[in-house]
Amino acid sequence: MSPVVETQTNLQELAEFVVARALLSGASDAEVTIRQGDEFSTTVRMGEVETLKESGSRGVGLRVLVEAENGYRVASTSSSDFTQEGIEYLVQGAVGLAQVTSVDPFAGLAEAGEFGRLSGDLGLYHEDVYSLPIEERIAWARRAEAAAMAADTRLVNSDGASFDASTGRRVFANSRGFVGEYQSSYCSIAASPIAQGANGEMQRDYWWSQARSFRDLEQPEEVGCEAARRTLRMLDARRVPTQQAPVIFAPEVARGLAGAVFDAATGDAIYRGASIFAGKLGEEVAAAAVTVVDDGTIPGGFGTSPFDAEGLPSRCTVVVEKGVLKSYILNTYAGRKLGMKSTGNAGRGLAGNPYLDAGNLFLEAGTQTPEEMIRGVERGLYVTRMLGHGVNLVTGDYSRGAAGLWIENGELAYPVHEITIAGNLKEMLRNITAIGSDLVFRGATAAPTLRVDGMTIAGA
DSSP states (O other): OOOHHHHHOOOHHHHHHHHHHHHHOOSSSEEEEEEEEEEEEEEEETTTEEEEEEEEEEEEEEEEEEEETTTEEEEEEEEEEHHHHHEEEEEEHHHHHHHTTTEEEOOOOOOOGGOOOOOOOOOOOOOGGGOOOOHHHHHHHHHHHHHHHHTOOOOOEEEEEEEEEEEEEEEETTTTTEEEEEEEEEEEEEEEEEOOTTSSSSEEEEEEEEEEEEEEEEEHHHHHHHHHHHTTTTOBBBBOEEEEEEEEOOHHHHHHHHHHHHHHHHHHHHHHSSSSTOOOSSBBOTTTOOOEEEEOOOOOTTTOBBOTTTOOOOEEEEEEEEEOOOOOOOEEEHHHHTTTTSSOEOOOOSOOEEEEEOSSEEEESSOOOOOHHHHSSSSSEEEEEEOOOBOOOOTOOOEEEEEEEEEEEEEEEEEEEEEEEEEHHHHHHHHHEEEEEEOSSSSSEOOOOOOEEEEEEOOO
């Protein structure tokens, strides 16, 4: 047995070794994913440490393909056991399972000429996420909560504040000559205070900051004060009568519309006929001002990687351009089902087949400020929070619980809650009448403030 397995010092060599063992054991092709990482998390509530976690993890996943008439039999296994016996059990288990699976005519790795990776430093890994001693990480969470609670006497309780950090390493290799790896890091701080109104009602909201590098993280006092502001503005909320009115989506909820566009454009939804975008390539599906992009190449992005989960280089894909559907989102399998090429959007767990995953997904910014957009609404709703998942990608029907601020004569008048906003995604995309200039990535999916006309607001 290779000393690579025994020493566990070179994960690339281990991945290549597992691929070789799978081929020797009867696989026609094989893919190996190895993940190794560590994480730290602490939560404080009312100044006291509620949770404190520090952990490390590693795992290896193997996917084998055994050629059969008219396709491949496919199976996968995963393990955290990197010993000689563990690796052998992993390989034999995968190959044995493949013998009893159904033949899939669309299964198979990408062609050798399609593999590759982005070059240069993509800014994904920074050692400074662990630069603070543990006591200071706890102190950062305490500072965020304390800043929130000190903002107003109506802030009477807390759902807690947190500080998190993690680093990870991913290695991928396959039997067609690709092997690659990259590291990533992450840290975040968040606070969630609770306020009590004059009538005893309770409201809560939150705010957060996350970054690849600790030096890019917002100060805890900034996070706590913003969480307090967002919580306080919802006190004494009321319901509004059922009506049709313009709805302005704040960025933190507008990104859900960008996500719905992505989901509707995924190849698996398309080949199943389970999407409003099926058969719509090249057609107008949104307002002319709408452009949606999936870009896995942005340096430092939360959705950036040098290659996807099949070893294809990450890329920038324009999904919707000026209202026109330009591309579906594809991995190798979905591409074959549709007679197209992968867009480099394969994701993967340790076990199982590749799925479709976004890079940095965003709806391009417009030119208006949020304040200008609000001033342009005589009566309507500014949505700050959404509840539940209510988008049917087959029909486009959209219905979700919401809370936010009512707009009267171009100004934010009072908070509203216990309402539902409803429409149809096909019409909503066409009825985007204003797009904000405030595009900021606070995760892998982002959108600016959006105005959608003609929605139904169900209330009192």
